[in-house]
Every structure is written in structure tokens, then in C-alpha cells.
Amino acid sequence: xxxxxxxxxxxxxxxxxxxxxxxxxxxxxxxxxxxxxxxxxxxxxxxxxxxxxxxxxxxxxxxxxxxxxxxxxxxxxxxxxxxxxxxxxxxxxxxxxxxxxxxxxxxxxxxxxxxxxxxxxxxxxxxxxxxxxxxxxxxxxxxxxxxxxxxxxxxxxxxxxxxxxxxxxxxxxxxxxxxxxxxxxxxxxxxxxxxxxxxxxxxxxxxxxxxxxxxxxxxxxxxxxxxxxxxxxxxxxxxxxxxxxxxxxxxxxxxxxxxxxxxxxxxxxxxxxxxxxxxxxxxxxxxxxxxxxxxxxxxxxxxxxxxxxxxxxxxxxxxxxxxxxxxxxxxxxxxxxxxxxxxxxxxxxxx
Amino acid sequence: xxxxxxxxxxxxxxxxxxxxxxxxxxxxxxxxxxxxxxxxxxxxxxxxxxxxxxxxxxxxxxxxxxxxxxxxxxxxxxxxxxxxxxxxxxxxxxxxxxxxxxxxxxxxxxx
Amino acid sequence: xxxxxxxxxxxxxxxxxxxxxxxxxxxxxxxxxxxxxxxxxxxxxxxxxxxxxxxxxxxxxxxxxxxxxxxxxxxxxxxxxxxxxxxxxxxxxxxxxxxxxxxxxxxxxxxxxxxxxxxxxxxxxxxxxxxxxxxxxxxxxxxxxxxxxxxxxxxxxxxxxxxxxxxxxxxxxxxxxxxxxxxxxxxxxxxxxxxxxxxxxxxxxxxxxxxxxxxxxxxxxxxxxxxxxxxxxxxxxxxxxxxxxxxxxxxxxxxxxxxxxxxxxxxxxxxxxxxxxxxxxxxxxxxxxxxxxxxxxxxxxxxxxxxxxxxxxxxxxxxxxxxxxxxxxxxxxxxxxxxxxxxxxxxxxxxxxxx
Numbered sequence: 001x002x003x004x005x006x007x008x009x010x011x012x013x014x015x016x017x018x019x020x021x022x023x024x025x026x027x028x029x030x031x032x033x034x035x036x037x038x039x040x041x042x043x044x045x046x047x048x049x050x051x052x053x054x055x056x057x058x059x060x061x062x063x064x065x066x067x068x069x070x071x072x073x074x075x076x077x078x079x080x081x082x083x084x085x086x087x088x089x090x091x092x093x094x095x096x097x098x099x100x101x102x103x104x105x106x107x108x109x110x111x112x113x114x115x116x117x118x119x120x121x122x123x124x125x126x127x128x129x130x131x132x133x134x135x136x137x138x139x140x141x142x143x144x145x146x147x148x149x150x151x152x153x154x155x156x157x158x159x160x161x162x163x164x165x166x167x168x169x170x171x172x173x174x175x176x177x178x179x180x181x182x183x184x185x186x187x188x189x190x191x192x193x194x195x196x197x198x199x200x201x202x203x204x205x206x207x208x209x210x211x212x213x214x215x216x217x218x219x220x221x222x223x224x225x226x227x228x229x230x231x232x233x234x235x236x237x238x239x240x241x242x243x244x245x246x247x248x249x250x251x252x253x254x255x256x257x258x259x260x261x262x263x264x265x266x267x268x269x270x271x272x273x274x275x276x277x278x279x280x281x282x283x284x285x286x287x288x289x290x291x292x293x294x295x296x297x298x299x300x301x302x303x304x305x306x307x308x309x310x311x312x313x314x315x316x317x318x319x320x321x322x323x324x325x326x327x328x329x330x331x332x333x334x335x336x337x338x339x340x341x342x343x344x345x346x347x348x349x350x351x
Numbered sequence: 352x353x354x355x356x357x358x359x360x361x362x363x364x365x366x367x368x369x370x371x372x373x374x375x376x377x378x379x380x381x382x383x384x385x386x387x388x389x390x391x392x393x394x395x396x397x398x399x400x401x402x403x404x405x406x407x408x409x410x411x412x413x414x415x416x417x418x419x420x421x422x423x424x425x426x427x428x429x430x431x432x433x434x435x436x437x438x439x440x441x442x443x444x445x446x447x448x449x450x451x452x453x454x455x456x457x458x459x460x461x462x
Numbered sequence: 463x464x465x466x467x468x469x470x471x472x473x474x475x476x477x478x479x480x481x482x483x484x485x486x487x488x489x490x491x492x493x494x495x496x497x498x499x500x501x502x503x504x505x506x507x508x509x510x511x512x513x514x515x516x517x518x519x520x521x522x523x524x525x526x527x528x529x530x531x532x533x534x535x536x537x538x539x540x541x542x543x544x545x546x547x548x549x550x551x552x553x554x555x556x557x558x559x560x561x562x563x564x565x566x567x568x569x570x571x572x573x574x575x576x577x578x579x580x581x582x583x584x585x586x587x588x589x590x591x592x593x594x595x596x597x598x599x600x601x602x603x604x605x606x607x608x609x610x611x612x613x614x615x616x617x618x619x620x621x622x623x624x625x626x627x628x629x630x631x632x633x634x635x636x637x638x639x640x641x642x643x644x645x646x647x648x649x650x651x652x653x654x655x656x657x658x659x660x661x662x663x664x665x666x667x668x669x670x671x672x673x674x675x676x677x678x679x680x681x682x683x684x685x686x687x688x689x690x691x692x693x694x695x696x697x698x699x700x701x702x703x704x705x706x707x708x709x710x711x712x713x714x715x716x717x718x719x720x721x722x723x724x725x726x727x728x729x730x731x732x733x734x735x736x737x738x739x740x741x742x743x744x745x746x747x748x749x750x751x752x753x754x755x756x757x758x759x760x761x762x763x764x765x766x767x768x769x770x771x772x773x774x775x776x777x778x779x780x781x782x783x784x785x786x787x788x789x790x791x792x793x794x795x796x797x798x799x800x801x802x803x804x805x806x807x808x809x810x811x812x813x814x815x816x817x
Contacts, residue, residue: 116470119658125467220387224379229390236678237463239713244678249365251390251413258367353739357698359705
């Protein structure tokens with residue numbers, strides 16, 4: 001098997017893991033990352049569900065993979081053109097440099113939903129409304145958890161499904177990871193502020209993964225986190241800056257109002273700007289929700305409509321971190337097989 | 352006072368900031384498994400009393416947690432303490448003891 | 463509160479408002495209960511701003527009250543609306559300006575329905591031709607009268623003789639802005655500022671020197687609806703909606719309430735009286751109430767018109783304490799007199815509400 005060249009676009013978990021594996025197989029891999037740091041969104045996450053292990057341990061694991069296999073990392077890479085010519089791929093950067101490869105893995109990841117679109121929740125208007133990503137950054141900073149007025153919050157509300165399962169903002173799908181993140185963050189808040197009261201406003205609690213139910217039970221049993229089944233309709237600001245929340249307590253069958261010192265919006269996952277840009281350049285198919293469309297939902301999950309271009313990670317759909325690891329290793333394998341001229345198309349039954 | 356022919360309607364929105372949570376806190380303290388109920392309704396589905404009376408244990412537990420105890424005493428009196436609910440609960444909530452504790456709290460706070 | 467967040471939303475919800483040659487259609491409630499308002503609007507438009515505002519006395523109600531009260535069927539309502547359009551077309555105008563918010567809601571709803579279901583529009587054209595022999599063109603621009611005042615708020619501010627400022631302390635007055643439900647809640651992009659943080663009244667208040675209050679029940683309906691209060695025994699429900707709003711705004715101690723719908727000021731004004739007589743509770747200073755104005759009345763006040771010409775004598779909650787604070791002069795003896803000086807009759811004083 002001769003060594004070929006592979007370009008990987010996106011330096012998050014998917015990009016790092018797939019490039020490390022391909023390079024370990026002996027191929028020449030170039031990894032492009034648009035910021036000056038590898039790690040993607042994982043850089044903003046302190047602890048990971050369901051075990052509460054540190055995110056930076058995973059980053060170190062990924063970095064070692066990239067370094068040990070000697071992946072050629074290009075940071076601050078602004079891709080202005082990417083196209084296929086014959087069987088070769090050409091990528092051009094804003095600084096004028098050009099690169100060639102025999103295959104491409106697109107790992108452009110996700111963006112977090114812009115909570116300003118949910119006007120009625122008051123994000124960007126009321127000071128004490130923040131997103132789950134901002135809360136996690138507060139955890140990372142190591143500073144004491146305080147609200148916008150510098151006071152320790154006594155009551156905190158967590159709003160599920162912000163920007164997901166919502167026709168009004170155009171995202172009808174479930175972002176998968178927000179429910180368990182709310183449970184995880186509730187536990188973390190209680191560990192920092194033991195006498196705080198936490199209220200999670202949910203439609204369904206999607207505890208699909210192994211150990212998620214245990215985490216949920218732990219939140220209720222050990223930390224007395226309150227779960228209220230009812231979706232937030234609107235939030236307003238009280239005179240003292242606390243947020244007045246209006247939900248229906250569906251299990252009691254009545255509308256309910258309550259004040260919280262801090263309101264955390266569990267923002268969903270949307271296709272990233274990079275996904276849209278690179279997809280347009282390479283002529284890739286998009287699914288109905290704006291994520292990439294793979295060739296077959298069951299059998300060809302990392303394969304795109306352009307031979308030689310493969311997908312890895314959240315650019316295809318919301319995913320958990322362990323899924324992304326599995327995904328990127330699958331993408332690496334599919335790429336390697338493609339480069340070794342394995343024809344997967346022979347396995348497809350034409351109907 | 353003038354009789355206009357109508358009066359102000361009662362506000363049925365639960366104002367949680369003003370809720371009386373003494374019963375909930377009492378039960379929480381004396382029967383910790385009260386916390387892990389996730390309101391699936393299995394207890395209510397199997398309840399003997401629920402076949403012929405308004406008794407709805409899932410709703411009672413939710414109302415107690417929200418501080419809304421106005422009708423809880425009458426409803427909870429229908430319970431026969433047969434134990435079917437404890438048998439069925441998938442989370443392991445000791446529902447019979449929760450009921451006893453709610454009753455004790457109602458007595459204690461004269462509600 | 464981050465005002466920049468609200469301003470970003472306001473920028474997104476802008477709408478086309480015509481700047482002259484208006485066809486004005488009046489409001490059932492406003493004409494009967496607040497007759498000074500519409501006169502003031504016309505006076506401002508014609509005398510102050512020199513605009514062309516045309517009225518056809520043959521125009522009718524839009525039947526909004528009947529339609530929302532389940533008395534008028536939708537086909538009848540649409541045909542009446544079509545007749546209004548026909549009168550406008552015959553007069554040679556293209557910009558429709560309804561005085562009432564419910565009318566605005568009706569016109570927007572009808573135009574949207576016809577846009578999505580052209581066969582309904584065809585049917586209504588046929589009905590109108592059969593019933594009256596008239597034909598119509600779709601209006602080019604539909605804007606509520608408060609949108610027009612909003613559009614010219616800066617011109618009005620320049621001509622203003624008073625500002626919404628307490629003349630003793632120099633502090634801006636605290637104003638609650640209450641938007642009619644049918645303005646933006648049905649079609650958010652047809653309202654200036656959208657549905658969540660409407661800007662049409664806020665813009666006026668800010669331009670004229672006041673300070674807007676954001677309180678928790680700001681978005682709540684005043685309870686007007688139509689079907690609720692047709693039966694007397696059900697009016698408690700409508701009153702409770704206004705009551706909820708008053709309870710919520712009370713801690714902020716507002717000086718006045720500004721509305722753009724004709725029904726809302728009627729309710730917010732008169733329910734304060736009913737609540738005071740039923741429960742003994744008042745929301746203003748020293749047993750008074752919070753005065754409620756429409757945008758035309760407020761524009762007239764800042765321009766220095768005589769309060770009795772604007773029609774403030776029909777308000778249940780008395781406006782005199784507020785006029786004193788702004789420094790507007792008025793002649794109390796002329797309050798209940800007509801143009802010739804003869805008395806119109808003085809109303810009874812309420813028991814609990816101080817006026």
C-alpha cells in the first residue's frame with residue numbers, strides 16, 4: 001500500500017482523531033484549523049458527561065495522537081477555495097499557499113445556536129440570562145459562580161431545548177446532548193453552591209446513553225435538583241434583576257411563575273458556518289436540517305456524495321464525544337480503504 | 352360597595368415564589384426517596400383507590416412539591432395503604448412512607 | 463438590562479410606512495368613547511405636518527368586534543373589508559391608515575389570507591360586485607395610525623412645547639407602554655419592533671423625553687378580547703387580566719400608561735375605577751389611578767393643545783395631577799362645558815378612586 005496524501009479540514013475532536021489514525025497508517029496528513037488552537041469546542045468544556053472527567057485530558061490524548069503520528073498541522077488556516085480536479089483535491093488558503101491531496105476528510109463541526117433568536121427568552125437583553133456554553137466557561141475560569149450583579153445565585157433555572165425541536169427558529173431536530181449537559185451542569189452548580197435550588201424546565205429528558213440515567217438519579221437523590229416538565233414560554237426581568245420565568249407545570253396541569261437569580265439556556269447544535277462554506281466549495285450534499293448528508297444512513301455514514309471526500313463528527317449531526325471518536329476512526333478507515341482502491345460501491349444493491 | 356354583576360376571577364397560575372413548601376421539605380427530610388420520583392405515573396396506574404376515587408398519587412406528590420396543598424388532605428385520605436404503588440415503582444421510591452409522611456406533615460402544620 | 467440587545471431586535475423588525483396621502487378609516491370604540499383622539503390625530507396630520515388625509519363618510523366599521531365576537535361570519539367580514547378597499551380605490555388613494563388596532567389586525571389577516579388563498583380573494587370580489595357593484599385594488603401600504611405618529615415622532619418632538627419630564631425634579635416621567643394584541647402578536651413582522659419588544663410606542667416615549675418601564679406582565683393582554691365581556695357575568699375575567707397587569711406594574715410606580723389600541727385605554731382606564739370600587743385598591747399616588755393615554759392624546763399634549771380639546775375630560779382616571787407635573791396649563795372650569803360654554807353635565811364622583 002503506497003502512502004497517499006490526505007487533507008483534513010477542521011481541528012476539533014473529529015479532525016484530530018481522524019488525522020492521527022490516518023497518519024499512523026502511514027499516509028501524509030495535513031490538518032487545517034481556522035483558529036490558532038486545536039481542540040474545537042472541547043476547549044470550552046471543563047468536565048464531560050457522564051463521568052465528570054476533565055475535558056483537557058481528552059485534548060491531551062488527541063494532541064499526543066496528532067504529534068506522535070506527525071500530522072502536519074496548519075493553524076490560522078482560512079480556506080478560500082477547495083475543489084476536485086480529476087482525482088486530486090486542491091485547497092487554497094487566504095495567504096496564497098496551495099495544497100494537494102488524494103482524499104479529504106471534512107470535520108468542520110458545529111456552531112452553538114444563537115440564543116438571541118429566541119427573543120422571548122431575553123438573551124442579550126436581560127443580564128441574568130446566559131447560555132450553557134457561557135456557564136461552562138465560568139466553571140473553567142475557576143472563579144466563584146456569581147450572577148451579573150456579582151451575587152451568588154440562590155435559585156437557578158435551566159431551560160432545555162433552546163433552539164432545538166423548535167419550528168419557530170427552523171431547527172426541528174433534537175440536539176441530543178443538551179439534556180444530559182443540563183443534568184451534569186446542575187450537579188456541578190450544586191457542588192459549588194450546596195444550598196442553591198436548581199430547576200430544570202424540560203419537555204422530555206433524553207437520558208439515552210449508558211450511565212445517563214444514573215447521573216439523573218444522582219442529581220435528584222444527592223443534590224435535590226428539581227425537574228419541572230414544562231417548556232419555558234417567556235422570561236421577564238423583575239425589579240431586582242432576577243428573571244421571572246413562566247412555564248406550565250404540565251404534571252400539575254397549571255401555569256406557573258417563579259423567579260430565578262440566573263437563567264441558563266441549554267443551546268442546541270446547529271450546522272457551522274465552516275460546514276456551509278466548505279460544503280458549497282466541494283459540492284457536497286446537505287440534509288434537510290443543514291447538516292451534511294451521507295450516502296446512506298445505515299451503511300455509508302461517513303461517505304459523501306463526492307468520491308474521496310469523507311465526513312467525521314458533528315458536521316453530520318449532533319453527536320456525543322465518544323460517538324465522534326468512533327466516527328472519526330470510521331472516517332479514517334473509509335478514507336484509507338478508498339486510497340487503497342477498495343470499492344465500497346460494489347457492496348451496494350441497486351434497486 | 353357597588354354591585355357590578357361580576358367580581359375578579361381567581362388567579363390559577365401557581366406563584367412558586369409564594370408557595371408553602373413546608374410539607375415538601377418535611378417529607379424530603381424524613382423520606383429521602385421522595386426526591387427520586389420522576390413522575391412516570393406507574394404508581395397511579397396501579398393504585399387500588401384510583402379505580403373508584405380521585406386519588407392520584409403522582410399528582411399529589413407533584414402538588415406537594417409545588418406547595419399546593421389545598422386539596423391534598425381530602426384526596427390522600429382515600430389511600431388504603433395497600434402497597435401496590437411501592438411494588439410497582441421503577442425508581443424505588445418508598446411511596447407508602449411518603450404518604451404517611453405527608454399525612455404527618457398535614458397534622459403537624461394543621462393544614 | 464442591555465438596551466443594545468433590544469435595539470438589535472428593533473433594527474430587524476422595520477416596516478414600510480407611507481409618508482403621505484392617507485385614507486383614514488375610523489374606530490368604532492374610539493369615536494364613541496374617546497372622540498377627541500381622532501380629531502387630534504387629524505389636526506396633527508393636517509395642521510402640524512401638512513399631510514393629505516382623506517376620509518369618506520360612507521365607510522363603515524370593519525366588523526372586527528362582530529367577527530371576534532362570533533357574531534359576524536368571516537365571509538361577511540371580508541366583503542365589508544373589500545368595500546373599504548373599494549372606497550379607497552375610488553377616491554384614488556393607496557395608503558390605508560386604520561385608527562383601530564383590531565381593524566389593523568383584521569386588514570392584515572385578510573390581506574395575508576388572500577395572499578395565500580387567491581381563490582378566496584376572487585370569491586370576495588364576486589360577492590362585493592353582487593352586493594354593491596363596487597370593485598377594489600389591494601392597498602399598496604397598510605400602516606396603523608400609531609405607526610404614522612411613530613414615523614413623525616421627531617417632527618412632533620421638534621414642535622413640542624412640553625416634554626415628558628417632571629417640571630419640579632427634571633426627571634423623565636416613567637411610562638408604561640401597552641401595545642394592542644392585534645398589532646404584532648399575530649404577524650410579528652407587521653409591527654415596528656416585532657412582537658416581543660415592540661418599538662412603536664417606546665420610540666415615541668423616548669423621543670418625547672420619557673422613560674420606558676419593562677415590567678413582568680408587559681406582554682399580557684388587557685383582557686378586552688370581545689367575546690368575554692359581551693355577557694355581564696363574564697366581565698370579571700376581562701377585569702382580572704387588567705388587574706394582573708396593574709399588580710405587576712405597581713412597584714415600578716409608573717406615571718402614565720400609553721396605548722395604541724382603542725380598547726386597551728378604555729379597559730385600563732375604566733377597570734381602575736371598577737377595581738377601586740370593588741376591592742378598594744388604587745394604583746396611583748394618594749388614592750388616584752394611573753392615567754391612561756392614547757398616542758394621539760399624548761402627541762397632542764406635548765404639542766401644547768388644550769387638554770379639553772383633546773378630550774381628556776372623558777377619562778375615568780383623572781389626568782389633572784399629571785398635567786400639573788408636566789406643567790401643562792388648563793382651565794378646570796371649562797372641563798365639562800361645550801364650545802358655547804354651556805354645561806354638559808358633571809359625572810358622579812367615585813367612592814374609592816380619587817379624581
